[in-house]
Amino acid sequence: MKIREEFLPYCRPCYGAAELDGMADAIRSGWWSRGPKVAAFEQAFAERVGARHALALNSCTAGLFLGLKLYDLQPGDQVITTPLTFCATANVIVHNGATPVFADVDPVTGLIDPAQIEQKITPKTKGVLPVHYAGRACDMDAINALADKHGLFVLEDAAHAVYTTYANGNWVGNTRNTVAFSFYATKNLAVGEGGMLTTNNAALFERAQRLSLHGMSRDAWKRFSAAGSWRYDVVEAGYKYNMTDPAAALGLAQLDRLETMQQRRLAIANAYNAAFADLPGITPLPSGPFGRNAWHLYMLLVDPARCGFTRDQLIEQLHDVYRVGTSVHYMPVHLHPFYRQTFGTRPGDCPHAEALFAQMVSLPLYPSMTEEDVTYVCEAVRAVAARFAA
Numbered sequence: 001m002k003i004r005e006e007f008l009p010y011c012r013p014c015y016g017a018a019e020l021d022g023m024a025d026a027i028r029s030g031w032w033s034r035g036p037k038v039a040a041f042e043q044a045f046a047e048r049v050g051a052r053h054a055l056a057l058n059s060c061t062a063g064l065f066l067g068l069k070l071y072d073l074q075p076g077d078q079v080i081t082t083p084l085t086f087c088a089t090a091n092v093i094v095h096n097g098a099t100p101v102f103a104d105v106d107p108v109t110g111l112i113d114p115a116q117i118e119q120k121i122t123p124k125t126k127g128v129l130p131v132h133y134a135g136r137a138c139d140m141d142a143i144n145a146l147a148d149k150h151g152l153f154v155l156e157d158a159a160h161a162v163y164t165t166y167a168n169g170n171w172v173g174n175t176r177n178t179v180a181f182s183f184y185a186t187k188n189l190a191v192g193e194g195g196m197l198t199t200n201n202a203a204l205f206e207r208a209q210r211l212s213l214h215g216m217s218r219d220a221w222k223r224f225s226a227a228g229s230w231r232y233d234v235v236e237a238g239y240k241y242n243m244t245d246p247a248a249a250l251g252l253a254q255l256d257r258l259e260t261m262q263q264r265r266l267a268i269a270n271a272y273n274a275a276f277a278d279l280p281g282i283t284p285l286p287s288g289p290f291g292r293n294a295w296h297l298y299m300l301l302v303d304p305a306r307c308g309f310t311r312d313q314l315i316e317q318l319h320d321v322y323r324v325g326t327s328v329h330y331m332p333v334h335l336h337p338f339y340r341q342t343f344g345t346r347p348g349d350c351p352h353a354e355a356l357f358a359q360m361v362s363l364p365l366y367p368s369m370t371e372e373d374v375t376y377v378c379e380a381v382r383a384v385a386a387r388f389a390a
């Protein structure tokens with residue numbers, strides 16, 4: 001096959017005139033911090049996912065941090081989460097003064113296993129922080145049932161799950177739980193840096209809103225508008241986590257484009273599935289079992305015993321020979337030095353997550369990939385397989 005000259009990056013944003021016009025409009029309006037576009041984005045997002053309240057923030061990490069802050073965790077309290085996630089999920093537990101406890105994932109799906117969660121529950125457990133990993137929903141019926149049985153809160157990490165549905169067909173966000181979404185540059189709906197916290201609970205929402213802007217009394221952001229006043233009260237020591245209007249302008253345009261972008265993601269995933277179906281020892285991470293997959297990631301699991309090469313060799317060959325970027329989602333959090341040194345976690349704690357980690361590679365999957373890009377990635381993976389088979 002002919003090697004491409006231009007490197008194919010692992011990810012690239014997808015945008016058009018609406019994003020450019022929306023940004024320009026936000027800049028011209030003079031609202032450069034939180035303003036009317038943020039309010040419009042919150043309303044549109046809440047309506048789209050079916051949540052009563054939505055709070056736009058400058059990241060999902062901020063949303064997860066605030067989502068935990070609402071439960072006033074104390075030192076010694078434990079929050080159970082998955083090891084197969086981005087470090088932010090566990091870091092926010094630490095930032096809240098609590099201890100992250102890692103419950104292993106299902107060996108096939110990589111989603112946190114409710115049976116493993118139950119085994120980790122102690123009198124110190126206060127909540128569960130599941131992650132809708134790669135764009136597929138966790139078994140929320142089982143997790144919510146555990147929460148009810150043991151009196152725990154549930155905060156859902158939906159960084160990968162804009163467009164994901166639960167088993168009951170509702171969009172992630174349309175739930176009794178608080179949910180944090182990411183609009184980071186690589187996400188299905190991207191604004192660069194941004195996030196959204198959704199909830200149906202008015203009291204939790206009001207507190208999150210206040211905490212996101214210094215702990216100032218309600219609608220403090222309006223103080224520079226005709227409707228506002230200079231006067232505000234600080235009722236608790238809050239943070240500075242609000243979204244800006246230029247970011248919200250991108251978000252509104254991306255939300256309009258979401259269905260089209262998702263159809264493209266699905267088409268690329270289908271093309272990959274078809275192209276790799278007959279390759280021994282290379283299997284895609286399963287799409288199910290719960291609800292609609294938002295296809296945030298397309299992950300292959302490479303079994304060296306069956307295909308004759310390792311995950312690292314595939315990454316190297318794709319990068320060095322074929323000029324294709326890939327990624328790994330993720331090194332299990334309990335293996336990172338900070339967690340090992342601080343909480344005594346170690347290899348062997350979560351064998352299913354560790355086994356998946358050893359085999360996983362994420363291929364480029366984004367709506368702005370051309371047909372040629374997709375065909376090229378298929379051919380490149382097949383060429384690596386053929387080379388090692390020979």
Ligand SMILES: Cc1ncc(COP(=O)(O)O)c(C=O)c1O
Pocket residue numbers: 058059060061062085086088089131157159160181182183184194195
């Ligand atoms: C699973 C998961 N949780 C949380 C985050 C944090 O999102 P953000 O970068 O918007 O803070 C990410 C970001 O990559 C993520 O993948």
